Amino acid sequence: MHQTPIWAVTDSSDSDSTFTGASPWPPLVAIGFVLSEIGVLLGLRPVSVAGLLLFVVSVAGILTEAGYITDPAKGTGVQGLALISIGTLLITGNQIGTAIRGQSIVIAGIICLVGALLWAGFVRKKSRSKVSASQTSKTTSD
Template identity: 35%
Template sequence: MDEAPGLSDQYRTASPWPVFIALGIPISELGLLFGLFPLAVGGLLLFGGSVVGMLSESGYVNSTMWASVVFSVLLFAFGSALAFTEVNLVVRGYATIAAAALLVVGGVVFELFVREQRDAF
C-alpha cells in the first residue's frame, strides 16, 4: 500500500507564496490605514511580488516582467484614485504609486539579470 496515493515525486507538495500573500495584505493595510509610507510600500511590494511569483510558478504567465507590469498598472490606478481625488488620502495614494513603480523596476531587473543566471545552469 502506498503512503501517499496519487502524489508523484516530480511535484512539490507546497508553495511558499500563499504565506507571503497572507503577510503582504495586512502589512500593506496597516501601512495604508495609519499613513505609514514605508510599511505600506513594503507590504504592497510583498503582496504584488508574491502574486506575480505565484502566477509564474503555476505557469499562468511566461514572463514575470509583464505580470509585474500588469499588476503595477492596477496598483497605479488605485493609487491615483487615492491621491488625486477630493478625499484626503494623498499619502496613501503616493505610497501605492511608489510601490507600483518599484514593482515594475523589480520585474524588469528580475527578467534581465536573474533569469539569465538561472537559465545558464
C-alpha cells in the same frame, strides 16, 4: 497473517517528480496585504510600500506557479502599472484619507515597474551572453 498498515504502503506512481504540496505564496499575499493596511493606518509609508511589494511579488509567484504566466517579471510589471493607475486615481480623488494610501500605492507601483524592467534587462543580457558564448564555441578555426 501480517498486514501492512495503509500509511506504510508506498505507490510507485506517487514517487514522481511532481510536487503537490502547499504553496508558500498565499500566506505571503495575506501578510503583504495586512502590512500595507497597517502602514496606511499608522501613517508608516515604508511599511505600507513594503507590504504592497510583498503582495505584488506573491501574486506574481502564484500566477507563475499555476502556469498562467511564464515570466514573473512581466506579471510584476503589469501589476506595477495597475498600482500606478489606482494610486493616481486615489490621489486625484481628493477624499479624506486616500492621499497617503494613493501615494504608497504609486510608490510601490513605480518600484515594481522599475524592478521588472531591470530584471527583464538582466535576463535578456544574460541570455545574450549565453548565446554569444555558445556561438563562439561552435565556430571552428581553419
